[in-house]
Amino acid sequence: MQEISLNILDVAQNSIKAEAKLIELLVEIDTMKDRLVVEINDNGCGMTKEQTENVTDPFFTTRETRKVGLGVPFFKEAAESTGGNFSIVSEVGTGTKVKAVFTLSHIDRVPLGDMNATVETLVFYNGGIDFLYRYCVDGESFSLDTREIRELLEGAPLDSPDVKAFISEFLKENTAEVNKGRVF
Amino acid sequence: MKSLADLKAIKEKMQGQVGIRNHDETETRVVVGMATCGIAAGARPILQTMSALVQEKNIQGVNVTQTGCIGLCQYEPIVEVYRPGEEKVTYINMTEQKAREVVEKHLVRGTPVAEYTVGGSEL
Numbered sequence: 439m440q441e442i443s444l445n446i447l448d449v450a451q452n453s454i455k456a457e458a459k460l461i462e463l464l465v466e467i468d469t470m471k472d473r474l475v476v477e478i479n480d481n482g483c484g485m486t487k488e489q490t491e492n493v494t495d496p497f498f499t500t501r502e503t504r505k506v507g508l509g510v511p512f513f514k515e516a517a518e519s520t521g522g523n524f525s526i527v528s529e530v531g532t533g534t535k536v537k538a539v540f541t542l543s544h545i546d547r548v549p550l551g552d553m554n555a556t557v558e559t560l561v562f563y564n565g566g567i568d569f570l571y572r573y574c575v576d577g578e579s580f581s582l583d584t585r586e587i588r589e590l591l592e593g594a595p596l597d598s599p600d601v602k603a604f605i606s607e608f609l610k611e612n613t614a615e616v617n618k619g620r621v622f
Numbered sequence: 623m624k625s626l627a628d629l630k631a632i633k634e635k636m637q638g639q640v641g642i643r644n645h646d647e648t649e650t651r652v653v654v655g656m657a658t659c660g661i662a663a664g665a666r667p668i669l670q671t672m673s674a675l676v677q678e679k680n681i682q683g684v685n686v687t688q689t690g691c692i693g694l695c696q697y698e699p700i701v702e703v704y705r706p707g708e709e710k711v712t713y714i715n716m717t718e719q720k721a722r723e724v725v726e727k728h729l730v731r732g733t734p735v736a737e738y739t740v741g742g743s744e745l
Binding site for chain 1: 623624626628629630632633635636637656657658661662666667669670673677687688690
Protein backbone atom coordinates (compact mmCIF):
# COMPACT_ATOMS: atom_id res chain seq x y z
CA MET A 439 0.00 0.00 0.00
CA GLN A 440 1.41 3.38 -1.00
CA GLU A 441 -0.46 5.31 1.69
CA ILE A 442 -1.41 4.61 5.32
CA SER A 443 -4.86 5.97 4.44
CA LEU A 444 -5.28 3.05 2.01
CA ASN A 445 -4.42 0.58 4.79
CA ILE A 446 -7.09 2.27 6.89
CA LEU A 447 -9.67 2.01 4.11
CA ASP A 448 -8.77 -1.65 3.66
CA VAL A 449 -8.81 -2.64 7.33
CA ALA A 450 -12.10 -0.76 7.84
CA GLN A 451 -13.65 -3.08 5.23
CA ASN A 452 -13.18 -5.86 7.78
CA SER A 453 -15.28 -3.87 10.26
CA ILE A 454 -17.95 -3.48 7.58
CA LYS A 455 -17.94 -7.21 6.92
CA ALA A 456 -18.20 -7.76 10.67
CA GLU A 457 -21.50 -5.86 10.46
CA ALA A 458 -20.38 -3.01 12.69
CA LYS A 459 -22.93 -0.27 13.29
CA LEU A 460 -20.27 2.21 14.38
CA ILE A 461 -16.66 2.41 13.19
CA GLU A 462 -14.22 4.81 14.85
CA LEU A 463 -11.19 5.99 12.93
CA LEU A 464 -8.54 7.90 14.81
CA VAL A 465 -5.38 9.39 13.37
CA GLU A 466 -3.15 11.07 15.90
CA ILE A 467 0.14 12.69 15.00
CA ASP A 468 2.58 13.86 17.64
CA THR A 469 5.67 15.51 16.21
CA MET A 470 7.37 15.84 19.63
CA LYS A 471 7.00 12.14 20.35
CA ASP A 472 7.73 11.41 16.67
CA ARG A 473 4.68 9.19 16.43
CA LEU A 474 1.73 8.62 14.16
CA VAL A 475 -0.98 6.49 15.75
CA VAL A 476 -3.89 4.94 13.90
CA GLU A 477 -6.82 3.31 15.67
CA ILE A 478 -9.74 1.54 14.04
CA ASN A 479 -12.40 0.44 16.50
CA ASP A 480 -15.70 -1.23 15.67
CA ASN A 481 -18.69 -2.75 17.38
CA GLY A 482 -18.99 -5.58 14.87
CA CYS A 483 -19.27 -9.30 15.51
CA GLY A 484 -15.70 -9.60 16.80
CA MET A 485 -13.37 -12.56 16.49
CA THR A 486 -12.60 -15.64 18.55
CA LYS A 487 -9.25 -15.92 20.34
CA GLU A 488 -8.00 -18.26 17.64
CA GLN A 489 -9.03 -15.92 14.82
CA THR A 490 -7.46 -12.91 16.57
CA GLU A 491 -4.18 -14.76 17.04
CA ASN A 492 -4.07 -15.76 13.39
CA VAL A 493 -5.33 -12.61 11.74
CA THR A 494 -1.83 -11.18 11.21
CA ASP A 495 -0.78 -14.38 9.43
CA PRO A 496 -1.07 -13.78 5.66
CA PHE A 497 -2.03 -17.39 5.09
CA PHE A 498 -4.97 -17.23 7.44
CA THR A 499 -8.35 -16.03 6.23
CA THR A 500 -11.97 -16.65 7.12
CA ARG A 501 -12.88 -16.69 3.45
CA GLU A 502 -13.40 -19.93 1.65
CA THR A 503 -12.77 -18.64 -1.85
CA ARG A 504 -8.98 -18.49 -1.47
CA LYS A 505 -6.31 -19.06 1.10
CA VAL A 506 -4.70 -15.68 1.69
CA GLY A 507 -5.77 -12.56 3.57
CA LEU A 508 -3.28 -9.72 3.25
CA GLY A 509 -5.02 -6.63 4.61
CA VAL A 510 -4.12 -6.88 8.29
CA PRO A 511 -0.61 -8.31 7.66
CA PHE A 512 0.14 -5.36 5.32
CA PHE A 513 -0.92 -2.85 7.96
CA LYS A 514 1.10 -4.58 10.68
CA GLU A 515 4.18 -4.73 8.46
CA ALA A 516 3.83 -1.06 7.52
CA ALA A 517 3.84 -0.05 11.21
CA GLU A 518 6.52 -2.44 12.41
CA SER A 519 8.93 -1.58 9.60
CA THR A 520 9.10 1.95 11.06
CA GLY A 521 10.07 0.67 14.51
CA GLY A 522 6.47 1.03 15.61
CA ASN A 523 4.04 -1.59 16.81
CA PHE A 524 0.71 -3.15 16.04
CA SER A 525 -2.02 -4.67 18.14
CA ILE A 526 -5.43 -6.15 17.62
CA VAL A 527 -7.90 -6.88 20.40
CA SER A 528 -11.22 -8.52 19.74
CA GLU A 529 -14.11 -10.09 21.52
CA VAL A 530 -16.97 -12.04 20.01
CA GLY A 531 -20.17 -10.01 20.22
CA THR A 532 -18.40 -6.81 21.30
CA GLY A 533 -16.13 -5.73 18.46
CA THR A 534 -12.53 -5.28 17.41
CA LYS A 535 -9.88 -2.68 18.14
CA VAL A 536 -6.89 -2.30 15.84
CA LYS A 537 -4.01 -0.01 16.75
CA ALA A 538 -0.91 0.76 14.71
CA VAL A 539 1.90 3.00 15.89
CA PHE A 540 4.34 4.41 13.34
CA THR A 541 7.60 6.28 13.92
CA LEU A 542 6.79 9.53 12.14
CA SER A 543 10.29 10.38 10.88
CA HIS A 544 11.31 6.83 9.92
CA ILE A 545 12.52 6.55 6.33
CA ASP A 546 10.30 3.51 5.72
CA ARG A 547 7.11 5.17 6.88
CA VAL A 548 4.79 5.56 3.90
CA PRO A 549 2.89 8.86 3.70
CA LEU A 550 -0.46 9.13 5.46
CA GLY A 551 -1.87 10.07 2.04
CA ASP A 552 -5.38 11.19 1.27
CA MET A 553 -7.14 10.43 4.53
CA ASN A 554 -10.13 12.52 3.49
CA ALA A 555 -10.68 10.35 0.41
CA THR A 556 -10.68 7.30 2.68
CA VAL A 557 -13.25 8.84 5.04
CA GLU A 558 -15.42 9.95 2.11
CA THR A 559 -15.29 6.51 0.51
CA LEU A 560 -16.34 4.88 3.77
CA VAL A 561 -19.08 7.36 4.63
CA PHE A 562 -20.61 7.70 1.14
CA TYR A 563 -20.73 4.03 0.21
CA ASN A 564 -21.78 2.48 3.50
CA GLY A 565 -25.01 4.25 4.25
CA GLY A 566 -26.12 1.96 7.05
CA ILE A 567 -23.00 2.43 9.15
CA ASP A 568 -21.99 5.34 11.34
CA PHE A 569 -18.44 6.65 11.40
CA LEU A 570 -16.59 8.73 13.92
CA TYR A 571 -13.40 10.13 12.45
CA ARG A 572 -10.97 12.10 14.56
CA TYR A 573 -7.82 13.72 13.21
CA CYS A 574 -5.33 15.21 15.60
CA VAL A 575 -1.94 16.88 15.11
CA ASP A 576 0.03 18.02 18.15
CA GLY A 577 -3.08 18.35 20.28
CA GLU A 578 -5.18 20.22 17.74
CA SER A 579 -8.00 18.17 16.34
CA PHE A 580 -11.36 17.94 14.65
CA SER A 581 -13.94 15.18 14.34
CA LEU A 582 -16.57 14.13 11.90
CA ASP A 583 -19.40 12.13 13.44
CA THR A 584 -22.02 10.82 11.02
CA ARG A 585 -24.44 10.36 13.93
CA GLU A 586 -24.44 14.14 14.46
CA ILE A 587 -24.84 14.72 10.73
CA ARG A 588 -27.77 12.31 10.53
CA GLU A 589 -29.45 14.04 13.44
CA LEU A 590 -29.12 17.45 11.75
CA LEU A 591 -30.36 16.08 8.44
CA GLU A 592 -33.45 14.53 10.06
CA GLY A 593 -33.67 11.65 7.64
CA ALA A 594 -32.39 13.35 4.49
CA PRO A 595 -29.92 11.05 2.76
CA LEU A 596 -26.25 11.38 3.60
CA ASP A 597 -25.14 10.58 0.07
CA SER A 598 -27.12 13.32 -1.66
CA PRO A 599 -24.91 15.65 -3.76
CA ASP A 600 -25.22 18.69 -1.48
CA VAL A 601 -24.44 16.74 1.67
CA LYS A 602 -21.51 14.98 0.01
CA ALA A 603 -20.11 18.31 -1.12
CA PHE A 604 -20.51 19.69 2.40
CA ILE A 605 -18.75 16.72 4.01
CA SER A 606 -15.85 16.93 1.52
CA GLU A 607 -15.47 20.64 2.19
CA PHE A 608 -15.72 20.10 5.97
CA LEU A 609 -12.94 17.50 5.86
CA LYS A 610 -10.75 19.58 3.55
CA GLU A 611 -11.00 22.83 5.50
CA ASN A 612 -10.58 21.32 8.94
CA THR A 613 -7.70 19.07 7.90
CA ALA A 614 -5.90 22.08 6.43
CA GLU A 615 -6.45 24.02 9.64
CA VAL A 616 -5.02 21.24 11.78
CA ASN A 617 -2.12 20.51 9.40
CA LYS A 618 -1.01 24.18 9.21
CA GLY A 619 0.74 23.62 5.90
CA ARG A 620 2.49 20.47 7.01
CA VAL A 621 2.17 17.24 5.05
CA PHE A 622 2.31 13.90 6.81
CA MET B 623 -12.94 25.48 11.93
CA LYS B 624 -15.87 24.65 9.71
CA SER B 625 -18.84 23.53 11.75
CA LEU B 626 -21.82 21.33 11.00
CA ALA B 627 -24.17 24.30 11.37
CA ASP B 628 -24.33 24.86 7.59
CA LEU B 629 -26.01 21.49 7.24
CA LYS B 630 -29.25 23.01 8.48
CA ALA B 631 -29.44 25.24 5.42
CA ILE B 632 -28.64 22.30 3.14
CA LYS B 633 -31.39 20.28 4.76
CA GLU B 634 -33.91 23.04 4.30
CA LYS B 635 -32.91 23.41 0.66
CA MET B 636 -33.36 19.67 0.17
CA GLN B 637 -36.84 19.60 1.64
CA GLY B 638 -39.46 19.33 -1.04
CA GLN B 639 -37.01 17.69 -3.40
CA VAL B 640 -37.56 14.06 -4.14
CA GLY B 641 -34.99 12.70 -1.78
CA ILE B 642 -35.37 8.98 -1.90
CA ARG B 643 -33.83 7.31 -4.90
CA ASN B 644 -35.19 3.93 -5.77
CA HIS B 645 -32.70 1.18 -6.34
CA ASP B 646 -34.46 -1.34 -8.54
CA GLU B 647 -34.00 -3.64 -11.49
CA THR B 648 -34.28 -0.83 -14.04
CA GLU B 649 -31.11 0.71 -12.69
CA THR B 650 -27.58 0.33 -14.04
CA ARG B 651 -25.11 -0.75 -11.40
CA VAL B 652 -21.44 0.18 -11.53
CA VAL B 653 -19.46 -1.88 -9.07
CA VAL B 654 -15.84 -1.16 -8.11
CA GLY B 655 -13.78 -3.88 -6.41
CA MET B 656 -12.55 -2.49 -3.09
CA ALA B 657 -10.85 -5.39 -1.35
CA THR B 658 -7.13 -5.31 -0.43
CA CYS B 659 -6.16 -6.12 -4.04
CA GLY B 660 -8.35 -3.39 -5.53
CA ILE B 661 -7.37 -0.73 -3.01
CA ALA B 662 -3.66 -1.48 -3.41
CA ALA B 663 -4.01 -1.23 -7.20
CA GLY B 664 -5.71 2.17 -7.05
CA ALA B 665 -9.46 1.53 -6.83
CA ARG B 666 -10.22 4.41 -4.45
CA PRO B 667 -9.75 7.19 -7.04
CA ILE B 668 -11.60 5.10 -9.65
CA LEU B 669 -14.65 4.86 -7.38
CA GLN B 670 -14.45 8.57 -6.59
CA THR B 671 -14.01 9.61 -10.22
CA MET B 672 -16.89 7.51 -11.54
CA SER B 673 -19.23 8.52 -8.77
CA ALA B 674 -18.36 12.21 -9.21
CA LEU B 675 -18.87 12.05 -12.99
CA VAL B 676 -22.25 10.34 -12.70
CA GLN B 677 -23.28 13.10 -10.34
CA GLU B 678 -21.72 15.91 -12.40
CA LYS B 679 -23.24 14.78 -15.68
CA ASN B 680 -26.50 14.05 -13.88
CA ILE B 681 -26.73 10.58 -15.42
CA GLN B 682 -30.04 9.14 -14.25
CA GLY B 683 -30.60 5.54 -13.20
CA VAL B 684 -26.96 4.75 -12.46
CA ASN B 685 -25.78 3.62 -9.05
CA VAL B 686 -22.03 3.48 -8.32
CA THR B 687 -21.16 1.11 -5.48
CA GLN B 688 -18.29 -0.95 -4.11
CA THR B 689 -17.78 -4.64 -3.58
CA GLY B 690 -15.16 -7.02 -2.21
CA CYS B 691 -12.66 -9.14 -4.09
CA ILE B 692 -13.93 -10.15 -7.54
CA GLY B 693 -11.33 -12.92 -7.80
CA LEU B 694 -9.12 -11.51 -10.56
CA CYS B 695 -6.68 -9.70 -8.28
CA GLN B 696 -3.93 -9.38 -10.91
CA TYR B 697 -6.26 -7.31 -13.12
CA GLU B 698 -7.34 -4.80 -10.48
CA PRO B 699 -8.65 -2.13 -10.41
CA ILE B 700 -11.76 -3.85 -11.78
CA VAL B 701 -15.08 -2.21 -12.57
CA GLU B 702 -18.20 -4.22 -13.39
CA VAL B 703 -21.15 -2.66 -15.18
CA TYR B 704 -24.57 -4.29 -14.92
CA ARG B 705 -27.11 -2.82 -17.28
CA PRO B 706 -30.62 -4.23 -17.06
CA GLY B 707 -31.29 -6.84 -19.71
CA GLU B 708 -27.65 -6.95 -20.81
CA GLU B 709 -24.74 -9.16 -19.92
CA LYS B 710 -22.33 -7.94 -17.26
CA VAL B 711 -19.30 -6.07 -18.61
CA THR B 712 -16.04 -6.41 -16.65
CA TYR B 713 -13.39 -3.73 -17.11
CA ILE B 714 -9.87 -4.50 -15.94
CA ASN B 715 -6.66 -2.58 -15.18
CA MET B 716 -8.68 0.58 -14.84
CA THR B 717 -7.21 4.06 -14.66
CA GLU B 718 -8.94 7.37 -14.06
CA GLN B 719 -8.70 8.13 -17.79
CA LYS B 720 -10.29 4.79 -18.72
CA ALA B 721 -12.96 5.35 -16.07
CA ARG B 722 -13.86 8.67 -17.69
CA GLU B 723 -14.15 7.00 -21.08
CA VAL B 724 -16.35 4.22 -19.68
CA VAL B 725 -18.68 6.79 -18.12
CA GLU B 726 -18.94 8.73 -21.38
CA LYS B 727 -19.23 5.81 -23.81
CA HIS B 728 -20.88 3.06 -21.80
CA LEU B 729 -22.99 4.82 -19.19
CA VAL B 730 -24.02 7.83 -21.27
CA ARG B 731 -24.12 6.42 -24.80
CA GLY B 732 -24.67 2.74 -24.01
CA THR B 733 -21.70 1.27 -25.89
CA PRO B 734 -19.18 -0.74 -23.86
CA VAL B 735 -15.50 0.09 -24.40
CA ALA B 736 -14.47 -3.33 -25.66
CA GLU B 737 -10.70 -2.86 -25.45
CA TYR B 738 -10.79 -2.30 -21.69
CA THR B 739 -12.90 -5.36 -20.92
CA VAL B 740 -11.61 -8.66 -19.64
CA GLY B 741 -12.56 -10.26 -22.96
CA GLY B 742 -11.16 -7.52 -25.17
CA SER B 743 -7.82 -6.89 -23.45
CA GLU B 744 -4.57 -8.55 -24.33
CA LEU B 745 -3.84 -10.61 -21.24
